[in-house]
Amino acid sequence: MAELGAGSLHGGELAFNYQERELNERLKRLYPAVNEEETPLPRSWSPKDKYSYIGLSQNNLRVHYKGHGAGLCRLASKVIRVASKVIMCFVFSDHAGHGKNHKDAASVRATHPIPAACGIYYFEVKIVSKGRDGYMGIGLSAQGVNMNRLPGWDKHSYGYHGDDGHSFCSSGTGQPYGPTFTTGDVIGCCVNLINNTCFYTKNGHSLGIAFTDLPPNLYPTVGLQTPGEIVDANFGQQPFVFDIEDYMSEWRAKIQGIIERFPIAERLGEWQSVLQNMVSSYLVHHGYCATATSFARATETTIQEEQTSIKNRQRIQKLVLAGRVGEAIEATQQLYPGLLEHNPNLLFMLKCRQFVEMVNGTDSEVRCFTTRSPKSQDSYPGSPSMSPRHGASNPHLHGTGADSPTCSNGVSSGKNKQSHNKFPGLSSSSSSSSSSPSSANYSESNSTDSTKSQQHSSTSNQETSDSEMEIEAEHYSNGVLENSSTRIMNGTYKHEEILQADDSSLGNGLAEEGCTPRLLCGGNQAATERMIQFGRELQGLNEQLCREYGKNATHKQMLQDAFSLLAYSDPWNCPVGQQLDPMQRESVCATLNSAILESQNLPKQPPLMLALGQATECLQLMARVRSGSCSFARVDSFLH
């Protein structure tokens, strides 16, 4: 839209857009801790929150005094107003018109109050014209403070006035504060939300503290009193005259210094053991087995978890990170029986990832077609081996799933055989996919209850109704079942074996990943077929889960994203190509790792991450309870 309209934009609008962008950038830089969805920053004067004598222009940044009515009426109305206040002397002294008394004063507030998370907030006002008498006030006020006044005169209102240079702190009488100001001067107002003080600047020079003990939620405010007075605000639209970032840097250093020098006195030992524990548990959590062991040795601490357990997790993580998700699933099932059965969501997520890795050509399911890595094939002779156990041992996970007795793999779409060319790459190979023996592989999704139930199971699954994904349910389920169940009986690998094999084959996998040309499934026809086959199974799994637990938008999205890869000739350079990035494996890996740990009654999060999360949350809380120092105690500034 914006691009299309750009041609017709006026120069002024372009400039405005530019200014808007600069404003956003500057505000982001100055107040990184502010969550604008929760507490928006002031960006202009409010056309609603102002007295009627005030006029706004230039995107509500310019304020001018327009007064009330004109000519004779003005005097009359004044007399009436004044008389009503029973201050008769004004009637006589007032004939000169506007500005002679405080009833002519008028203020405007900014659109939003200053968020505490700013830590230090700053805005500037340029005096475009001092008008007749230069009775201008710049400052702060709370919501609801009378606008027929200059800032500073009332409770919860604070101002610095140009005519006498006095500061007004919720009082009609000012205190000598700074120099006077007039046409051409730039006055800045800085609110320190850490110690709740405020100082002003004039033409870039700090004038010193004006107010202390400020209340929260103040709005930038200006007030004018005589005709011709015009001021422009700068809430960050332009660079400030005063070097506010330098001031902020001082406070940032101060607060970080307080944190760094936080006294721990005699509790030093206590702290040390806590820290060691944190480091150790973090290492263990992520499976850095050797590092954790030597750390424990150096610090003379003990590790909760068993060595083999850590190594197992490490191995599974390595597999996921190498993109060999199928093997990871297999290993998980073998080492932690029941885990994935209890976590169908996790399983689905892993399978989706596996599909993506197949597209990538990294999963062993497809790699076996394209690469000769006998070791990897040897050590995982039959990937299907695990599946039946899953199916057999675990038909129902939760009570909710009970009424659908079968983990139906509802690749229902099988029935609607419309083949549109949405996934051209697939349609061609769909027929052959069924014949692939390895298709049996992921039959775990397809429960004991045979293919019939699938066919019956209604398929209200329009979202994923890619006809190409259809499958002949019959021929993939059964064979596997038997096959695998036998497997399970015999085949428990020794951990050591797996590990050894794993290490070497992993190395291979990674190396090859780097150099193979980026072709779908490594460019191998059989692999592609296997992938498509797998896709169908995946869809089936999704439908099964839908039936058991109801619709799951996340799953749907995951599936859709994964399948979308096939719609492009070069999946790596397409709008959903980001999924193929190896970085994406990390979150999957972390989730799997957490699940394993949880199943072993170990914390699913390392205490270090928990502490980090708490600190982050604490800072957000501080912002809400208006403790400005949160702005300069950023967690990320302590993470190097």
Added chain:
Amino acid sequence: MACLLEAPLRISVLSEVTASSRHYVDRLFDPDPQKVLLGVIDMKNAVIGNNKQKANLIVLGAVPRLLYLLQQDSSGAELRTECAVVLGSLAMGTENNVKSLVDCHIIPALLQGLLSQDLKFIEACLRCLRTVFISTVTPVQLLYTDAAVIPHLMSLLSRSRRTQEYICQIFSHCCKTPDHQTILYNHGAIQNIAHLLISFSYKVQMQALKCFSVLAYENPQVSMTLVNVLVDGELLSQVFVRMMQRDKPIEMQLTAAKCLTYMCRAGAIRTDDNCIVLKTLPCLVRMCSKERLLEERVDGAETLAYLIEPDVELQRIASITDHLIAMLADYFKYPSSVSAITDIKRLDHDLKHAHELRQAAFKLYASLGANDEDIRKKIIETENMMDRIVSGLSESSIKVRLAAVRCLHSLSRSVQQLRTSFQDHAVWKPLMKLLQNAPEEVLVMASSTLCNLLLEFSPSKEPILESGAIDLLCSLTQSESPALRVNGIWALMNMAFQAEQKIKMDILRALSTEQLFRLLSDPDVNVLMKTLGLLRNLLSTRPHINQIMSSHGKQIMQAVTLILEGEHNIEVKEQTLCILANIADGTTAKDLIMINDDILQKIKYYMGHSNVKLQLAATFCISNLIWNEEDGSQERQDRLREMGFVDILHKLTQSADPSLCDRAKTAMQQYLA
């Protein structure tokens, strides 16, 4: 009594200590070099942080032996290094320790050691040298006696971070005079040290920065070079600006601000440059804040005073920045009543800095109020300001007295203040007292202030006179110092302005005509000008002219002739002609001119001079002589007409200068009437 009883005990303890110390010294003489090395290492461990042990070892003669071992190549690198370390440790002790070390010629020995190839040994020598040189008892000249030392130190700058740190520190402590600055400058100090400002080591950065601050101080040559230096593609001034960022350590901010201040004062950076106005000045104001350490506040205020001294715009900006004027009032609150109660250590600390704080505040007030009337008003309105100055004038510390009188001097430039607060607080009293007996620098400031207090509108004038100011000022005019002579005669000039007859006669009597004429031939032109000014003020209003001329006419005419004939600048001549004009206004005094052909010829000459001011003064003189209503005016008119003055006047009526033209016409009218 108690003391006596305890004494033997203390001696025995001491002898025990000495015995153990002797053991250390004895081991230095062991024939086995390996044992000597172990002995030195043990000694090193024994002296760390133990001043008593250090003193003992020095008394027992360890130093010459250590130096001997250090100088012998046969000692081996390790032993020599350990010796240097022990000597460095000894130097860390009291001032007396350092003195003994210097007396043992440690400096040449260590400098010799720097020629070694062994970096560790070099570093140990430099570290020891550094410790010796930063002591105030070490004569810095020792660094410069051998001309080869500085270039060698420059070459060692590239060896390691430690050599960089120590050498820069030595330079910054040993650069005390313009000569030292020039020596270091000529040996490429700037190029060699500049890149150290961006060193990874904070210590190296800081010492390099300190080096630049001492190099640039009052040195235009260094400063002009510094502004053009690039460090890693960045201008040096920008590097300094970065070092003043508010999250940098205070010491770094302050020292960087000093560098820029000195560069600015030396004329290398304009006073309206943003790096001065928006960075250096605010940084220095921040250094004056309560949050800073007392030392930093002193340093900050003094540097700021120096920065803004010559520039009214900087004074105005400083005066509105962060309530500086009120902030400075806090400088007078040490030791505070709180510190006295809370802890004795704090009180001691406060007391030590109290004088420094006060004098720094006075200096800064003096700079702030140097030019702007509004600022002076703000300063005087600060709580108890005048009382503080008054008590400052009689403080024991000369530094404080001097600063207080500087402040008073600055404020005394305000007519309004002279009439009000100065009077209310009788500042003249302590000032007069100060003048009786003070060092010259205080006298100069005080007498200069007195000049202002003696201005005609100042109500202090009377009491000052009564307290015997005339004699005091007359004695000042006999001073060796030109500044004091100027101030003395200046004050007398101000005193004589529109004064009554008695005062004028008193001045003349006290000064004596001999002294007056001596001053008229003073080599200092300012003295001459003020003396002429005094004469002119004495010779005003007709009765006074008559009286003075009747008693001193002859000498005055002689002096006037002398000056008009001499080689003097226009201002002097003009002043002299004005005196002549005043004389011409007197009744009897007129004759003194009329009978003096010489003078009349001179007047004639100056009426035709190319300088309008001189023409004007000369014409004024003639005009007075021919003024109609006076006795004998006819004769004078005739005589002057004979001498050709009318023709000249006629010519001058055609002058392009309107005032000269007017003056000539008025004179011509006297003839017409």
